[in-house]
Amino acid sequence: MGFTQELRRQADGIYQAIFDHPFVRGIARGQLEKEQLIHYVKQDYEYLNAYMRIYGIAISKSRTREEIAMFNEQIAYILNREVQPHQIFCQAAGVNFEELQGYPLAPSAHHYIRHMLTVAHEGSLGEIYAVLLPCPWTYLEIGQKLLAEVQPTSDHPFYEWIDFYGRLSGDVTEKFIHALDRWADTAREEERQRMADHFLQSCQLEYLFWDMAYRQEDWPVAMPMISHSSK
Numbered sequence: 001m002g003f004t005q006e007l008r009r010q011a012d013g014i015y016q017a018i019f020d021h022p023f024v025r026g027i028a029r030g031q032l033e034k035e036q037l038i039h040y041v042k043q044d045y046e047y048l049n050a051y052m053r054i055y056g057i058a059i060s061k062s063r064t065r066e067e068i069a070m071f072n073e074q075i076a077y078i079l080n081r082e083v084q085p086h087q088i089f090c091q092a093a094g095v096n097f098e099e100l101q102g103y104p105l106a107p108s109a110h111h112y113i114r115h116m117l118t119v120a121h122e123g124s125l126g127e128i129y130a131v132l133l134p135c136p137w138t139y140l141e142i143g144q145k146l147l148a149e150v151q152p153t154s155d156h157p158f159y160e161w162i163d164f165y166g167r168l169s170g171d172v173t174e175k176f177i178h179a180l181d182r183w184a185d186t187a188r189e190e191e192r193q194r195m196a197d198h199f200l201q202s203c204q205l206e207y208l209f210w211d212m213a214y215r216q217e218d219w220p221v222a223m224p225m226i227s228h229s230s231k
């Protein structure tokens, strides 16, 4: 069994919990509270900013032009295309996307972003692939599952969201899987173990991110509205 296939097997319980999470079930049913959608978009806007910064760190650790070009394309993809799923949630919630930008991070989003940033700063390029992969991989499988199960038509409020992830995120997932498997081929055992740990931790944090949005998680003591830099 290949390295990433073995990771997918180990993470299966977490993947299943994500598929069964009430936020994901809410996407399937087309029923989520306005506040839940808004919380998700506020936090995910910041998450995607962090994700692009990690691509920047990955570029600094790249050894080939092909790799630099691939990360560069992914940054452009997030800037130009990945805004569409946010706009779909905003439309369903009846709010303006621009109003949801620049909010402070809730605890679980903070944790996930710091996890990725720590690995990006301290780890190898292989470790960066491992920490990033659950993001496109879980969304691809959510999208594929919902496409098959719901067979949404254009009157479903999240039709385009399901279609976007079910069809479009396959490309980046495949590239990361391939790159991580190649990296694992020549990595020593300690690095393979670190890559597995980062991957599984990111899967757990994917679950927590859905849960954070569903529960509208915030800090136990209200955060004073500090100005935020990433807008």
Ligand SMILES: Cc1ncc(C[n+]2csc(CCO)c2C)c(N)n1
Residues within 6 Å of the ligand: 044, 047, 048, 051, 074, 075, 077, 078, 082, 134, 135, 136, 137, 139, 169, 172, 206, 209
């Ligand atoms: C918490 C969270 N996890 C995954 C995604 C989906 N996603 C974000 S970036 C990317 C790949 C782009 O190269 C994908 C598939 C999300 N939006 N938010």
